[in-house]
Each structure stands twice: as C-alpha cells, then as structure tokens.
Amino acid sequence: FVPPKESDSSDGAILAKDKLGHVIPASQILSEPVGTRALIAGLAGEPTYLTVKANGILDDRGIVNNCTHLGCTFPWNGRDEQFQCPCHGSRYSPDGSVVRGPADRPLKLVRVRVEDNRIWIAPWTDIDPRTGARPWWV
Numbered sequence: 774f775v776p777p778k779e780s781d782s783s784d785g786a787i788l789a790k791d792k793l794g795h796v797i798p799a800s801q802i803l804s805e806p807v808g809t810r811a812l813i814a815g816l817a818g819e820p821t822y823l824t825v826k827a828n829g830i831l832d833d834r835g836i837v838n839n840c841t842h843l844g845c846t847f848p849w850n851g852r853d854e855q856f857q858c859p860c861h862g863s864r865y866s867p868d869g870s871v872v873r874g875p876a877d878r879p880l881k882l883v884r885v886r887v888e889d890n891r892i893w894i895a896p897w898t899d900i901d902p903r904t905g906a907r908p909w910w911v
C-alpha cells in the first residue's frame with residue numbers, strides 16, 4: 774500500500790484538509806450551493822476560503838482568512854457579499870480587495886486546483902490580478 778501523496782514539490786501544493794487534518798474530498802465542497810465559501814486548512818495550516826464558482830467548479834483563487842490589518846480571522850457575509858472583519862471593521866469584496874479599511878492591502882491569494890476528487894492548494898506567486906502588481910506577500 775502506498776499512501777496517496779499529500780504534497781506536490783513541483784509547485785509547493787498541499788492537499789486541502791479540514792481542521793482535524795483530514796483530507797477533504799472535492800465532492801464534499803462541490804456539493805454545496807454555488808456561491809458557498811468553504812473554509813479549509815490550507816498552506817501552513819492557514820484557514821482559507823474556497824468558493825464554489827459554478828456547478829462542479831471551484832474558483833482557482835483561494836482567499837486566506839487572515840485580515841491584512843492585524844491578522845484576525847473573519848466570516849463571509851453572504852447577504853452583503855463581503856468578508857467582514859469583526860476586529861476593527863475592515864471589509865473586503867468577494868475577490869479579497871479592500872472595500873473599507875483600516876486594512877490597506879488585499880487578502881492573500883492561493884492557487885486552487887482539483888484533481889481526482891482532491892483539492893490542491895499552492896502558493897500564489899504570479900501578478901496579483903486585483904492590483905496588476907507583484908503580490909505583497911511574495
């Protein structure tokens with residue numbers, strides 16, 4: 774028996790897990806309604822939101838749940854379509870851009886891909902599509 778690999782050295786990806794450390798099958802998140810933000814444990818255990826973009830499709834951008842102001846975690850508010858930080862009131866649009874401070878940097882992105890019912894999370898090192906610039910976290 775060879776256990777399935779849990780990391781991919783070619784791009785630094787790891788498998789998405791739940792907070793207990795169990796690998797989450799992609800089908801579990803993809804069975805949620807379109808627009809669902811599902812929280813998983815991502816790179817270095819950082820809680821990360823995955824978005825069900827369409828039926829059977831995850832957004833290839835994951836959003837790290839770590840406020841760029843002082844690092845609080847925050848919920849998704851589906852009614853306002855925003856991530857809203859409870860600590861000092863920062864708000865972010867669905868793509869993680871700042872809508873209201875005090876945060877002044879967009880939320881960190883990670884790359885998401887689905888293969889064989891597994892979800893891989895890799896570091897985002899390319900241009901930040903929201904700013905057109907090099908990501909602040911690289």
Ligand code: FES
Pocket residue numbers: 840841842843844845858859860861862863874875876
């Ligand atoms: Fe989120 Fe201050 S830590 S607004």
